[in-house]
Amino acid sequence: MKRLQDKIAIITGGASGIGKGIATAFVKEGATVAIVDLNEEIGNQTIKELQEFQPDSMFIQANLAEHDKLENIVKQVINQYGKLDILVNNAHASKNMPFDQTTKEDLDLSFDTGFYPTFYLMQAALPYLKQTHGKIINFASGAGINGDANQAAYAAAKEAIRAISRVTANEFGPFGINVNLISPIANSPGVQKWAKEQPEYYQSMLSNIPMRRLGELESDIGRVAVFLASEDANYITGQTIMVDGGATKLR
Template sequence: MTKRLEGKTALITGAASGIGKGIATAFVKEGAKVAIVDLNEELGNQAIKDLQEYQSDSIFIQANLMEHEQLAGIVKKVAEHFGKLDILVNNAHASRQNSIEATTKADFDLSFNTGFYPTFYLMQAALPYLKETKGKIINFASGAGIEGHANQASYVAAKEAIRGVSRVAANEFGPYGINVNLISPISNSPGVEKWASENPEYYQAVLSKIPLQRFGEPESDIGRVAVFLASADSDYITGQTIMVDGGSIKLR
């Protein structure tokens, strides 16, 4: 049986752990070769060892995505290593929680410099390669942005900016046969576990509003949807935000 991503190559940011690693694992199990990009060298090296059990050609690139001038070089390195680039997954994002009253420019700088700008610059740098392969871009939205969660101003601003620019990219890149979609997940991850331990009441409140009554799993829930969006099965879908959140938000 042919694997859905056989022969495909992917660049995935923030893939040393959590959702990014879950997506990378789902991809390699479907035959893709992946380059995972992450700041954490220790976790990145461990992640690539795990992935190489399924795909020996996968690689880890240690990088700080806040160094925006380096991003085009990362894309070039991945494309040259694999000979092409089929899939770009912009998963990485860091932020701090603060009320609007307490939010500072530094909060916005962190969120935009790790989330929005890398997403934008990596799409820009990947475009020539994705034109050649009629590739796929998967970006990340958030229910916090869609619903405007309290104490998330800087994160929400960056996430909604990502949604907006992804819709523009879908319109601009569509004529080249490139699909651009977003996943808005609720998932277990190290970040969520930390957040849950620090905000147990908020965690329970979020959990209680999930119709399926659980947080998603990075590989089996989020990763499988990413496989669909990265495969030929999604060729006629672009510019969409896919809610992978157990039914928490129903977009209209």
């Protein structure tokens, strides 16, 4: 049997990048996925690819910054499938800016698309995850853990996500729900674009990764997400898993 056979998963930002890599890894392991994304065109393209493996998978077009509508995502999935096993909070938008130039608008963008959707979707999903002893996978970043320059808004939101993930690991544990985080360095379209625009900075970053490469979206990041979503990770919760080729070593 496949590791996620008959599981139902919500994946935000699932139309492209890391989210698509996770969604692809999930459907190949038997899960049915509901990918959530703002971009309707790319979302429709991606869901067609995913449905080759799991025909019942679906695309939900949504603006995660519209917080009062986030509960509808969970309700739509429950109405469609009758249960929820896995919640992956991957989506996040942010701007890079020196600290003294970071504005409230910059902070709002990062928290509105990253922290608050993670918070509210976890709340909305909790009653259903209690029923399935489900899994939550949130996303951290080395930008927050290491305090990367020009990343104040992004780092702040990511560390806030780490904080509530630790809190909910304690609170949800008695219900058999696992809450973990992935902190990746991935070969995403955004990173590929950045590598072309700033090749020297990109090479400098690459040289600080012991594995000397970026993580592949499906085979590296997606496969770790499969593990955390599977029964193999039933006794792991509240942890930040660094999927970054050894760039950051937590103590």
